[in-house]
Amino acid sequence: MKSVSKRGIFNSPAAAVCISCLCLPALLVAQNWSGILNPERAADWSKAGVPGGIPNRTIIYRTLAPGVTSEQINEAIASCPSGQVVFLGPGTYELATGIDFANHSNVTLRGAGADQTFLVFTGSVERRGQSADILVENFDANLPHAEGKYAGAPTNTAEWTAGYSQGATEIALSNTANLVAGRSVICLDQLDDSDTDTGSVWVSQKHSVSAVEGPSGTGRKGRAQMQMSLVTEIHGSKVTISPGLYMPNWRGPQSPGAWWASTVVSGDGVEDLSIDHADSGAKSGVELFNAYQCWVKGIRDINSNRNHAWLFLTAHSVVRDSYFYGTQNSIYLSYGVEVFMGCDNLIENNIFQHIVSPMITNGCGSGSVWGYNYAFDDFYSASRSWHMPSLALHSAGTDMILFEGNDSTGIVGDYIHGTHNLITAFRNQLIGWDVGMAKQTVPVQLYTFSRYFNFIGNVLGKPGYHTHYEDVPPNGTDGNLSIYTLGWSGNGGGVSVLKNDPLTVSTAMRWGNYDTVSNGARWEASEVPSGLAQLANPVPATHMLPASFYLSAKPNWWGTMPWPAIGPDVTGGSDPTGHVFANPAEVCFNSCPIDPATPEDISGNRIRVFNASKHYPSGPSAPSAATSSAAPGTIR
Numbered sequence: 001m002k003s004v005s006k007r008g009i010f011n012s013p014a015a016a017v018c019i020s021c022l023c024l025p026a027l028l029v030a031q032n033w034s035g036i037l038n039p040e041r042a043a044d045w046s047k048a049g050v051p052g053g054i055p056n057r058t059i060i061y062r063t064l065a066p067g068v069t070s071e072q073i074n075e076a077i078a079s080c081p082s083g084q085v086v087f088l089g090p091g092t093y094e095l096a097t098g099i100d101f102a103n104h105s106n107v108t109l110r111g112a113g114a115d116q117t118f119l120v121f122t123g124s125v126e127r128r129g130q131s132a133d134i135l136v137e138n139f140d141a142n143l144p145h146a147e148g149k150y151a152g153a154p155t156n157t158a159e160w161t162a163g164y165s166q167g168a169t170e171i172a173l174s175n176t177a178n179l180v181a182g183r184s185v186i187c188l189d190q191l192d193d194s195d196t197d198t199g200s201v202w203v204s205q206k207h208s209v210s211a212v213e214g215p216s217g218t219g220r221k222g223r224a225q226m227q228m229s230l231v232t233e234i235h236g237s238k239v240t241i242s243p244g245l246y247m248p249n250w251r252g253p254q255s256p257g258a259w260w261a262s263t264v265v266s267g268d269g270v271e272d273l274s275i276d277h278a279d280s281g282a283k284s285g286v287e288l289f290n291a292y293q294c295w296v297k298g299i300r301d302i303n304s305n306r307n308h309a310w311l312f313l314t315a316h317s318v319v320r321d322s323y324f325y326g327t328q329n330s331i332y333l334s335y336g337v338e339v340f341m342g343c344d345n346l347i348e349n350n351i352f353q354h355i356v357s358p359m360i361t362n363g364c365g366s367g368s369v370w371g372y373n374y375a376f377d378d379f380y381s382a383s384r385s386w387h388m389p390s391l392a393l394h395s396a397g398t399d400m401i402l403f404e405g406n407d408s409t410g411i412v413g414d415y416i417h418g419t420h421n422l423i424t425a426f427r428n429q430l431i432g433w434d435v436g437m438a439k440q441t442v443p444v445q446l447y448t449f450s451r452y453f454n455f456i457g458n459v460l461g462k463p464g465y466h467t468h469y470e471d472v473p474p475n476g477t478d479g480n481l482s483i484y485t486l487g488w489s490g491n492g493g494g495v496s497v498l499k500n501d502p503l504t505v506s507t508a509m510r511w512g513n514y515d516t517v518s519n520g521a522r523w524e525a526s527e528v529p530s531g532l533a534q535l536a537n538p539v540p541a542t543h544m545l546p547a548s549f550y551l552s553a554k555p556n557w558w559g560t561m562p563w564p565a566i567g568p569d570v571t572g573g574s575d576p577t578g579h580v581f582a583n584p585a586e587v588c589f590n591s592c593p594i595d596p597a598t599p600e601d602i603s604g605n606r607i608r609v610f611n612a613s614k615h616y617p618s619g620p621s622a623p624s625a626a627t628s629s630a631a632p633g634t635i636r
Contacts, residue, residue, distance in 0.1 A: 032546045033426075036511065037454055038537040040166060041422055043246050043400045045550035048369040049318045049346030050293045054269065057108045059084045066091035070123075073109075074100050082106040088273065090116040098125030098282065101136045106267035109134075114274040114300035114323070115611040121275070124282030132287035132310070133280050136268045136294055140261035142178070143219075143290060143313070154219065154259035160188060161237070164250035171258075172237045178262045179239065184231040185264050185292050185315055186241065189223040189364075190254035192396070199503070200534055201249045202449060205396035205418030208497050210449050216395030216417035217340045217363025219259060219313070224397035224418060225249075226364040228315040228343040230292075243344065246366045246400040247422070248535065266292040270299065272612070278303035278328070284310040288317055297321050298612035302598075303328060307335040308355075311342040312363075321557070321612040323351040323589070324358070326601070330381040335360045343367045349557065349616065351589045354379045354601055357392045358408070362417075364397025369550055372405040374585035377434065377603045387437035389445065391428075393420045402426065404549055405566060407583050409434055410443045413450035415489065415498060420446075422535075424454040426549045427566045429580045432483070433462040435603075440491065441465070441480050443515075446508075448489040448501035452535055454509040457545045457567045459579045461516035469517045473500035483515045509537045512545055514568040514579050521568035545569060557616040559584050588615040 033042050061084040062076045076086045077099070085108045098121065101107065111117025125135040142155045156178050163171030171188075179186065193202050195209045203225045204210035205218075218224050225247065233240035250256055270286055277285050285304040288294050288311050295318040301308040308324040311317055319337050327334035336358035337347050344367040352358030352375035359370050375390035389410030391403050396418025403411065403425045410430045413420045425444075432443030443460040446453060461483050471482040479485045487504035490496040510527040514520065521543075528539045547554070547564045554563040564570060565581040573580040582590070592608035592615075600606055 032549045032552075035542065036456060036540045036545070037424070037509070038535065040248050040535055041452060041454060041509065041537060042424060042549075043367050043402070044243065045367070045369050045402045046552070047243055048316070048344050048367060048402075048550065049348070050295060050316060054295050054297060054318060054320075055083075057083055057085050060087045061085060063087045063089055065089045066093050068093065070095045070097040070099055074102065077101055077107050077109065078104050080104070080107045082267075084108070085110050088112070088117050088119075092118040092120060095119060095121050095123070097123040098132060098280070099134045100125045101265065101268050103138045103263070103265050104268075105265050108269040108271060109273075110269075110271040111273035113272050113611040113613060114298060115609050117272065118274045119276070121277055121280035121282065124280045130284070130287060130289060130312075131282045132284040133275065133277055133282045134270055134286040135289070136265060136270070136291055137287065137289035138261065138263055138265040138291070140263055140290060143261050156260045156262060158258045160190075160256040160258050164252065164256065165245070166248040166250075167244045169242065169244040170238055170240050173239055173258055174237065176234055176237065176239060179231050179234055179260065181231055181234050184260055185228055186231050186239070186258050186260045187219055187226055187228050188245075188250075188256065188258050189218075189220060189226045190250060190256040192222050192224055193254070201247070201421045201451065202419050203249070203396055203421070204449070210498065211396070211415060211418045212496055212498065213416050218397065219341060220257075223257075224364050224395070225399070226341065226343075226397055227366050243367065261290055264290050264292045266294065269295045269297060271296075272298040274300040274302075274610070276302050277305065281305075286310070287312060288314045290314070291317055293317060295319070299323070300325075300610040302326055302607060305329065306333045307338040309337045311337070311339045311345050313340075314342045314345060316344045317342075318346045318348070319350060320346070320348045321350070321616055323592075323608065323610040324353070324355060325607050326354045326379075327356060330356055330379055332356075335362070336375070338362050339365055339368055341365055345369075346371065348372055349583075349585050350374070351585050352390065353377055353589075354603060354605060356380050356388055357394075358390045359406075360392040360394055361398045361401060362392075362394040364395065366400040369402045369404065370406060371402070371550065372583050372585060373408065374583060374589060375406070375408040377605060378409055379601075379603055383439070384436055385438045387432070387434060387440045387442075389440075389442075391430075393423065393450070396420070399423070402549055403428055405564070405583060407566070407580070407586050410445065413446040413453070415447040415449065415496070419449040419451070422452045423450075424456070424549065425458055426454075427457045427545075427564055429459045429566050429575070431462050432460070433465055439480055442485045443483055445485045446487065446504050448487055448498050448504065450504050451501075452507045454537075455513055456509070456511050457569075458513045459566055459568070459575075459577055460513055463516045463576045466515075466517050469515065472505050473502060483517055507532065507535070511540060512543060512568050514577060516577065557584065559587070559617070561587060584616060588612075591615065
C-alpha cells in the first residue's frame, strides 16, 4: 500500500477546507484510553446513554391495579404530566392489547418491582409494520416507512456540503427546514463505498461482494454509514451538532447528506416490571422507535419473539439493570437487546439467559456502549453443538462501538450484512465455550472485512480447551480451538463467495490481553498496527491500563466486588485464570431464587425471580465525564 497523508484515501477538496477551519474538539479532550488508542480509532464513550443518568421521578400521577385494561393504562400515560409516573401496583395484569406511549414524552411507566408487578400480554400494539407489547414511539410522517423495504423516503432531507473532519461539531447543510435547535435529532449518512475494496475503512453491504445476504437496516438505501446527533445551534446553513463526527471517512465524493424527523419521543421510561410475551404475537417486547433519551430499567422480560428490547432509530437511550430470558424462535431473529439504526446508546448491567444472540448491533449506528452485562447459555436450537457468541456485529455501518466489562461467551463480527470498522473491546471475559459446544467455540471471531478493531485488557479462552492462539488466512490451524479466528470468509476458518481479508489481522490492535493458550498477558509490539498508512496506532509506552474506557470511577451500583473485575492486572479472581471476578449482573443472577412457576428449560436451567432494587444500590447509573445543561431525560 502506498504511503498517503494522515487522512489518506479520505482526502477531498471539501474535506481539506474543513480540516483547515475546524478543530477536532471530540479528539482533543483527554479520554480514559489516552496513551493507549490513537484518538482516530476511538470515541468519547462517556457520553453514551442519558446525559446525567436516568432521572429518579418521585411524583406519582396515577396508581393502577390489576383488572385495568391496556386502554386504561394508555389513557393514563397520555394524560400524565411531564416528569411524573404512572404506577402499576403489585399483582398480575392480563392485557389483551399492548401498551402504547403514542408519542407522549417525559412519562415513566413503573411497577412495584419485577417480582411483584407482572404483565401478561395476549395482544400487542401494531403500527407502521412494527408490533410490540410496550411501544415507546414517534411515527413521524417524515420518516422512512418500513424496515428494510424502503417503502417511503424521509421528506426532511439536505445535502451535507461541508464539515466532514473527524470530531467536527459544525457542518453545513443545503436545507434546515423543520430543524429546531435543542430538539431535532439529525441523521447524517453517505453513499456506501464502491464495490472495489478500498483497502482501508470500507463501508459496504453489497451481496456477494462484502456480504452473504442483502442489506440490513438503513434509513436510506445504499447508505449504511450513519450517525445521529442532536442539533444544538443553527446559523443559516451552518448547523452545530452534539456529539461531533465519530468516523474518519466522511467525505464529499460519497454525497454525504442528512435527514430528520420533525419530532421525536423523549424522556420516557419503563421500569420495575415483569413481562411475559409468550402469547402476545408481538415481534418485540419493548420497542423504542424514533426515541431520544428514553430507557428500560429493572425489568424481567421473558419469552419474547424477535427481541426483548429494540432500540430502533434511537439515540442516547439506556437499557440497564434488567433480566432477559429466552426467545420463542431460538434459531434466527432471536435477540436480547437489538440496536437497529441507533447511536450513543448504553446497554449496561443486564442479565441474558437462554437467548441465541443476546447483544446484537443489527443496523447502522455508532458510539454505543455495551457495558458490564452477563450472558450465558446462548441457546441455538438448530444445533446444540454450534456456539453462538454473546456479542454480535451483524451489519454494515456498525462502527465506533465499545464493549467493556462483559462476562460472556464471545464476540463475532460476521459477514451477513456487510463490513464493520473501528470496534473496541476492553476488559471483557470472552470464554469461547459453553456446555456441549464444539463448533465456532472461539472467543474472538472476526470474519472478512472486520477492520481496525481494538482488543485491550480482555481475558480470553477456556483453560485446557483452546489449544491455538490464532487461525488466520491463508493457512489456518483449528478454527474451533483458537483464541482468535480472523479474516476468513466462511464459518470456522472456511471460505465462501467472499474473499478472505488479511487486513482484519493487520489493522487489529491487540494489547495486554490475557489468553489461556499463552497462559499470560501479551504486550507484543508486533500486534500493534503502528506501521499503517492510515489509522496507525503507536505502541503504548505502558502496561498500565485504566479501570474503564467510559466511566470516570467505580459506579455506585457496583457493590462490594473488586473494581475493575476483569483484566490481566486483576488477581485472585474467581475464574480458573484468576483474572476475572463476577460482575454485579452475574452476582445478582446467582443470588436470585428460582421461580417455582416456571419449568426447567432444555439446557437444564430455570427462570429466576428478579428485583433489581434488591441487588443494585439506587442512584444515577454511573459517574462519567459527561454533563449536560439540559434536565436528564428531556430535550430542551
